[in-house]
Amino acid sequence: MPRAVSSIASNLERIQERIARAAARSDRRPEDVVLVAVSKTFPAQAIRAAYDAGVRAFGENRVQEWEGKQPELADLKPSWHLVGHLQSNKARRASRLFDWIDSVDDVALAMKLDDAAAETNEWLAVLIEVQVDPTATKSGVAQVDLPALAEAVVQLPHLQLRGLMAIPPFCEDPRDARPYFRRLRRLRDDLEQQFGRSFPELSMGMSHDFEIAIEEGATQVRVGSAIFGDRPKK
Numbered sequence: 001m002p003r004a005v006s007s008i009a010s011n012l013e014r015i016q017e018r019i020a021r022a023a024a025r026s027d028r029r030p031e032d033v034v035l036v037a038v039s040k041t042f043p044a045q046a047i048r049a050a051y052d053a054g055v056r057a058f059g060e061n062r063v064q065e066w067e068g069k070q071p072e073l074a075d076l077k078p079s080w081h082l083v084g085h086l087q088s089n090k091a092r093r094a095s096r097l098f099d100w101i102d103s104v105d106d107v108a109l110a111m112k113l114d115d116a117a118a119e120t121n122e123w124l125a126v127l128i129e130v131q132v133d134p135t136a137t138k139s140g141v142a143q144v145d146l147p148a149l150a151e152a153v154v155q156l157p158h159l160q161l162r163g164l165m166a167i168p169p170f171c172e173d174p175r176d177a178r179p180y181f182r183r184l185r186r187l188r189d190d191l192e193q194q195f196g197r198s199f200p201e202l203s204m205g206m207s208h209d210f211e212i213a214i215e216e217g218a219t220q221v222r223v224g225s226a227i228f229g230d231r232p233k234k
């Protein structure tokens with residue numbers, strides 16, 4: 001086995017153990033937390049290695065990059081997530097390439113995705129990305145605008161709003177990210193009350209802080225470098 005491939009498998013084993021322990025600390029089951037392996041910058045063979053080791057959800061952050069790798073992986077059947085910011089002029093391509101769009105942050109984008117999904121008679125699972133800290137990300141809907149955006153998205157017949165996503169600031173001590181995760185959960189709980197239905201998914205937590213996110217209710221953790229290794233510096 002090539003070294004990169006065997007290290008992906010052993011990294012995954014350790015991460016699954018950590019997920020299980022964090023889930024247990026919050027009285028949840030490990031299977032309630034989906035590991036979304038974020039494979040941006042890594043080649044198709046790394047994705048295949050993770051798939052062979054049992055990963056069934058992957059995240060990419062750019063439409064174009066994924067278009068390059070996707071043909072080599074067409075035989076795999078995990079769920080493919082777009083986790084990065086999406087410009088509405090790429091909505092059509094994204095709707096055909098991904099099962100989940102985790103980063104919906106405005107109405108125009110949501111409408112474009114809905115149109116594109118309607119053309120192929122399909123539907124897309126979506127998360128609304130919330131900006132929990134303006135210094136951490138430019139993307140994401142402002143918290144005050146979340147209810148109006150959710151109201152618009154639930155009206156769109158080809159989108160299924162499953163929950164919320166956020167990227168908190170990088171904190172040297174990952175415990176310092178806890179208030180942001182908690183806030184996202186509260187925003188979700190408020191929406192559920194307001195709409196009288198459930199939005200079960202909370203996509204939060206990355207390599208550095210996924211255990212804290214799980215303790216605060218994450219149902220999807222987006223983990224890249226802890227699985228695949230360090231990405232080349234920009």
Ligand SMILES: *Cc1c(COP(=O)(O)O)cnc(C)c1O
Nearest residue numbers: 038061083206207222223224225
């Ligand atoms: C890159 C990325 C991740 C994974 O980050 P790591 O620190 O490598 O785990 C998660 N979410 C988004 C939106 C990303 O762009």
